[in-house]
Amino acid sequence: MSTSSNLLFLIALLPFLGALVPGVMIRAGRNAAATFTAVPTAIALILLLTFAPAVMEGEVIQAELNWLPQLGLSASFFLDGLGLLFACMILGVGLLITLYARFYLSGEDPVGQFYTYLLLFQGAMLGIVISDNILLLLVFWELTSLSSFLLIGYWKHLPEGRQGARMALTVTGAGGLAMIGGMLILGNIAGSYNLTDILQAGDAIRASDWYMPALILILLGAFTKSAQFPFHFWLPHAMAAPTPVSAYLHSATMVKAGVFLLARMWPVLSGTDAWFYIVGTIGLITMVLGALIALFKDDLKALLAFSTVSHLGLLTMLLGFGTEAAAVAAVFHIINHLTFKAALFMTAGIIDHETHTRDIKRLGGLRHLMPLTFFIGTVAALSMAGIPLFNGFLSKEMMLEEASHTYWAGNQYVVPVLATIGALLSVAYSLRFISHVFLGPVRDDYPSKPHDPPFGLWAAPALLVILVILIGVMPFLAEGIVTAAASAVTGADLHPHLKIWHGVTPALYMSIIAVIGGAILLALHAPLDKVWIKAPRPEAKAIFDRLIAAVVGLTQRITYGTHNGAISRYLAIFTVASVLLGAVAFMGGGLSAPTREMLPVPAVIAVGWIMLIVATISVVTMHHHRFRALVLIGIIGLTISAGFVYMSAPDLALTQISVETVTIMLLLLALHFLPKETPKESSFGRKMRDGIIALAAGGGVGGLAFAFMQRDVSTISSYHVENSYEGGGGTNVVNVILVDFRGYDTYGEIIVLGIAGLLIYALMHALLDGPAARRLRNTDYSQDRSKDRHPLMMVVVTRVLMPIALMVGLYIFLRGHNQPGGGFVAGLVVAIALLMQYMASGFAWTQDRQRIEYHTLIGFGVIIAGITGAGAWVFGAPFLTSSYTYVHLPPIEEFELATAMLFDLGVFLTVLGAVMLMLYSLSRIARFAGETVNVEAMDYDPASRVDAGTEER
């Protein structure tokens, strides 16, 4: 990778890296935060400018880094003329805004946060304009929606700010979603998600059947972002943001993203009738409508907001025309609009800052009080009006020129007339900005005494209006960048000549009409305003709010309709849905003839089956007697273990029988605190309903199992059998699968088990700190209690059994690799051995003798398993690759040492720790229930002959 492409990555990253700094410098003050924002921006801008000469020559800088190649997502960037133009705008205006915001925001605002948001937004915007991968572009696109949400809602205490931010996020976010669909279609047609490839595939894309859906979806994204009719309503509401944000988002960046996208996709999507009629028409409508509303807005920022909408419409319309000359005009107007609109927003901010109002009707006469602001505002507004010698004039002339020879549905007059009306309205509201704010008599009722702001506030807009004049007088200054950007947009080698005087053309007449008409309109503003205020107009915010309320209402009805808090109902719905889906799938597939012979049924198995069925039926019919039901469940579990033995699954039998034991103990412990009877409260109808659901589910699952067992399928099992010994070094295939072939699964499972243990422990503590503990203390469990709770016989027998049980556990563990057994079973057996001691001698006595915390066991288990797995890395093998060897140590027989054994040790420890922690937690609750604590091992100890083993706690 060359240095230049590395630098491109750096440029893309710099804002994000920089964003980390200001946010944490809460107390460092405005100067520090602004400096640390300006530095990364400035570095990025300088780096960018080093590319400028090459890019202006037509070179394209590229940088690529594969990210998720399976998805076609790569972190690739490229910089062409269009990207360079936008990147310069984003970073350059970003710098100016940083300076301006330093003086605009008050010391009480959380300035660090502001600059972090600003840099995040800047980075996201920058990402959009230099992404070479459309998936990456989408990521950045969504990031701009999110970060602009934070910026617009920066003044969290203002409800308008929050609502405006929410509306902007909803509208642009929804558009972004649509655009994702469109982009995916586009990538699918082109066969690549790289923009450079897609730009080459224009013909294929336009010819595709999917062109229309893709076009509409992408346009939805671009139109919502660029506030085109009918999505324009969010932009004025976003004006609740601090003015630096408005100046940044609505002149140079956010709203231009949609225009940028239209320009970027221009070679691919434009040139069709659909493009012309959708994009051109929407742009035209937006331009006229935005300008009309702007004329009657009294809030300075609202006026500018709607004028922005109008100018965005103009840009969209130009791109919609689909001609190269129109594209040049669009690119040029992007630059011009940026300069005058950013300056105007900043001017409005200054006026607001100094006079404490933005209401035009309360302003006027400011030219004497704020001469500098007057000069800046006037120059920028004249440029917006399109007056000669300012840059707005140039691009507006080019727009009118293009409009003058555009036919709309064969009609020669529609576009030029409407474009002239748009220009006329634009002149009117621009002149209104000047005359109603600055001209007229000085008033004496300003909310605050206005005067010119400090240098920091007027420096940025002053610089921008200098550009306005420079480009306006010497348009050839901008020719280079316009050429480069327009060539990049159209994909053609263009050489436009930007000049002030084009001769006497239709555009000149249209311009003259616009200026004179605009001046007349302004003179008539007062009576027209009265009419406007009286006229009924649809209020976008009200419609939007009603729409949102309707959606919320609908989802609430659905949610509360289905989720009414009755778990039994959810479970019933879930079961019925599963059964129905299964039935549908079954109907669709059909069933082939059975291929397997059924196995014979020996008498003893038939008896076992009868036992299981009877027990199951009894559980259901007798479940109101909870203790009885528990015993029956135990019978079912034991019968299943026996079945596993018979059906060639010794490992399963061992596991089932030991799990059964601890499960029953657990449930018994729980039952101690729960009611012993379940009340009969289900109605007959409900029982019938549940019975039918249950029978349907049982019939379905049973039938499926039956069908399954009668047919052969090819499986991957033979691989495991064949490689168990050679690859894993064990003859017990099930164990080798657990610790070797699928060791990763097992590793995950022991972690889950460990977490479950810790969760129960945590729950227990939460319970004992809450009201439950009080209830426990106040409940009298004494009548449930046996007189002889720690009988002599049981204590003696469990003590004798303890070493034997431990030995069995060790034996099962050691032989696990080759014979039935292993870590899981051994862990359970040892746990049972320990639990017996708890049962025989009571909790406190046993707990006193516990040396190692159960948490520690879980931790060590997971760590040992993990380290064993990771050990394979040392030998360059993947995680959990096992190795083994045979050792012969006389006088013992030859035995095997396998790393899998260590892994199994981890399993053993985790299982042991988790099971013990679970039961330990439950029994600890008993202590709170006023359970007596026994100090002696048994209630009646013949050795001491003292009947005082217990004492009240």
Next chain:
Amino acid sequence: MEFLVASAIGAMTAGGVYLLLRLRTFPVILGLALLSYAVNVFLFSSGRLAIDMSPILSKYGEASYTDPLPQALVLTAIVISFGMTAVLVMISLGAYLEADSDEIDIDQADLDEDAAK
């Protein structure tokens, strides 16, 4: 033989589902236990039934073995379902002790009260 296993699975599923739809925590826990038996045996049976063919490699030459993979999966499933049962027991115990009721359904009245807040 296959029919016996299948019918046992079916019976346990039916019983489990029925108990699952009861209104108190304890029967629901029992139902889940029953249902996990059914699921475990179902998974196990997907390796087809075989008698005297344990997946323990024989030292004495050729032998045929049953499918070991479902067994390995079921083995961990048994242990995990114990863990999950334990968590569920603890939660239902906590709920009972806190609320003095082991009903699992929230009353419509309580729900309306919450919605009103």
